[in-house]
Amino acid sequence: MLDWIEVVIRSFSIIIGLFVITKILGKKQLSKLSFFEYIVGITIGDIAGTLSMDLGLNVMHGLISIFIWSLFPVAISFLSLHNKKFRDFVEGNSTVFIKNGKIMEDNLKKEKYTLDELLEQLRKKDVFKFADVEFATLETNGDLSVLLKKEKQPLSVEDVINNPPAIKEPQTVVMDGQIFDEPLTTIGLNRRWLKEELDKKGVAIENVFLAQVDSYGQLTIDVYDDKIEIPKPQAKQLLLASIKKCEADFELFALQTKNRTAKDMYARNAQKLQDMQIKLTAYLEH
Template identity: 45%
Template sequence: MQEWLEVLLRTLCAAVVLFLLTKLLGKRQVSQLSFFEYLTGITIGSIAASLSLDLEANWYLGLIALAVWVAFSLLIELLQIKSKRLRDFIDFKATTVIKEGKVLEGNLKKERLTSDELMEQLRKKSIFDLADVEFAIMESSGEVNVMLVSEKQPLTPKHLGLQPGSIKEPHEVIMDGEVMEEPLRLSGKSAAWLKRELNKNNVKQEEVYLAQVDTSGELKLDLYDDQISLPQVRQKAALFANLKKCEADLEMFGISAPTKESKELYTNTANRLNQLLAEIKPLLQQKKK
């Protein structure tokens, strides 16, 4: 066999085996490598390269080496699942680097992290003032996760005493002009409903690049032809209805509020929302021209 043909066959074989073994190792091997997985990836790649080009070596020995490394990696992962000590030993332990706005210099030195690198990590999270940080923890991956002090944390429905309903998962029901049967079923919609929605928008299935049933159960369309404009009236009407519902909920909470302060807060917020709705009502309820 000619050398170029042998190299071609060995490379194809190594690529297929490497792909299958990578799939076997799972998504975490690709999305975020631990310290040991990083070493495993380098070694497996080196073996695969040698398998492709080293014509003097037996190809099956390279496959055996690949299989041994993957099996060893899987064994380590299984042991990590069962043992916290082994996880800490292999992947390192999380380390607190900021506590109550104060940098823990000893822990920084332990993790070999400079103050410049720490501030860079904070700036990536739009944090420029150390006093805004309650805790900052360096994870085993090297990423720094931050918890802000309470007054700097974003406002949530829980802070207002609200209990919003659960959000449904969006589903892509058409891709590249083809209906996706399983996502359509999971969205709780039928093929007949999908056809009616397409007809309402005067769109054919094969004209749709991507169609998604969003969290509110509405069908959102993206067409191959970007010059075609789709009506937005139903979306605007739904937004207006949701805002009106929020206003009614705030008024109801104001009536049942246990204290005078919370009653005034709910009432004032409802009044401000009512003023906002009066201003944007012409935009949200405008007719399609």
């Protein structure tokens, strides 16, 4: 057999074998690999590359070596999954670097972590003052997890509105000019609604590269020609304007009526709508 033909056969066989091994090992991301799993991956790749090119090596011996190296992480993952003590021994435990805004110097020395490295990791988390940190820990994969103090955390919808409505994932209804009926049906819409919305924006379906509908029924589209400006959805702004109009109407009714009971009712409702505006303005303006 010609040498180059043997190299091709070996390479294809090893690629298929590595693909099978990768499927067996699972979908763990590279950043989540332990140090041992990282070393195993490099070693298997080195063995596979050498086995593909060095025709003097016995293919079966190489495959046995790859199998043994692949067997270890599978066995370790299985034992780690069912035994916490073994998992702690193999993967280690997280290390607290900051607690209650105070840096734990002994833990930094234990992990051979310098202050410069700690501050660099904090900056990557958009934290520039260690005193703003309530809790920071070095995870077993080397990532730094940071919890800011309550007063330093960004405002969330839950801080403004009690029991905010759940937001569902946006549905892709058009891709490459092709309409998907199933996502439209999932959110209770149809092709007629989609065509009407596209007509409002002055866009033909064949010119749509991607279109999505969010949980509020707003259609967002991207067209093939990037020079075309597509009007942004106005549903939220219209809702805010409607709330303001209702408040103004109630205030007007309160001024016009002479009935004391009705005047108080209109005033109360106007105040409720005003409170609602304060809570929703930041959300509905975007």
